[in-house]
Amino acid sequence: MQFLSPEAIEPGDAGAAGDARVPAGWPLVVDLDVVLPHANLTLEAALSELAQRSDAIFGLLAAALRGPAALKRRIAESSHFDPARLTYDPDIVAFMLKVLGEGRPVYLASDRHGGAMVSAIAQHLGVFTAWAASADGAQRNPDALSLPQSASRGFDYLGHAAAALPDGAIRITPPARKADTAIHPTGWRIWVKLLRVHQYAKNALILVPLLTAHQFGPEAIATALLAALAFSLCASSAYILNDLIDVKADRAHATKRHRPIASGAVAPARAAAAMVALLAAAIAMAAAVSLPFLGVLLAYLALTTAYSFKLKRVALIDVVTLAVLYTIRVIAGAVAIGVSMSEWLFAFSLFIFMSLALVKRYVELSARRSGERLMSRDYFADDLPTIAVLAAAAGFNAVVVFTLYISSDTVRALYSHPQSLWIGCPILMYWIARVMLLAQRGQIDDDPVIFALRDRVSWVALGAIGAILLLAI
Structure with a gap:
């Protein structure tokens, strides 16, 4: 120098x-x-600009196509760099x-x-x-x-x-x-946390069409499991992108500040490389399942990317998007095994996941003081009562859809004893009401889906409904 x-x-x-x-x-x-x-300041500057202006992706891509020098020059000219990231x-x-x-x-x-x-x-x-x-x-x-x-x-x-x-x-x-290994641990536990492997359980929704369509053959099960793995890897790449974009808000969050990128445990450049590798593997697996399934996976990727860049910052649009993302998993399961998606299952999924998405926002808002805004979200603490009402309404609308399904001609073609399905209604009503009650008491963390997967009562309720469905066949 x-x-x-x-x-x-x-x-x-x-x-x-x-x-x-x-x-x-x-x-x-x-x-x-x-x-x-x-x-990597080039990467950080690009992510900083995308976090503030999602439409900047087009200018960055155009500069990248002209070469690394043009991209660095484009980033150097940006006025949206946030050093707090x-x-x-x-x-x-x-x-x-x-x-x-x-x-x-x-x-x-x-x-x-x-x-x-x-x-x-x-x-x-x-x-x-x-x-x-x-x-x-x-x-x-x-x-x-x-x-x-x-x-x-x-x-x-x-x-x-x-x-x-x-x-x-x-x-x-x-x-x-301190040793870099203490500041930036790179053991498998950090990468498991970065990829949010615990969230893979959500992709069990891909297996739901196996049960509702009564497809229990080994080929269908193997195909559905491969589809679930493809979605899991795709979801991990989306989670990494979200963490890269939202790192500033995560550092201001009571629990999210411990995420690998926000805490500095994993460098953004390494996380970005892992994101690309995961996405490539997910696309390859999806193509192996079928081209229609690959189309569903890419639709999921497009929507979740839009959610990370823009939609999560728009009130109510964000929770509707989350509900659709969960429902896409169910649609993907039907496409993977080649069965038609039931309209009843589609409607039920939209309402139940809308309810859980609203509960997620309720839990996040309940930790805020009156008048305080939720970081990176278009909600204020005073919106809490409205969110609670909407969550309860969506949840019990799911129960209504289930009851209408039991009374439909569709259920008589699939089940020998459809009347047995009525036993599932009070179980479902109890579970939804319990989730709302525990959320109000502050006994649920910021993700009710993960809470349900760790909750014994939820597993008992799920097992009981599954047993009722099998007995009704």
């Missing part, structure tokens, strides 16, 4: 331009890559604060990132006397750093070991920090 004249440097919050107004102590020059040892090295930041407290100026430098991003990061941290960056965000610029005349006699440099330093500069080593 080479050093230029003092004209190019930009004053920071911790000091001001000109030698007369900056601390007179021995300067410290810090390379941006040391402050952000695990960040990033995870900073706490030991380096503490060291810079210590140096600043000694009356020494601290300068931030980057020879490969544009001024807009470097300036945003410097002002966000607020510890730098001044900063300098590459004039062209698309190419490395070894002449990116300039220093005031007061530093011409020398300075400490904290950065690349291979950087060429001028006479008088002293290369120093970073302060002792």
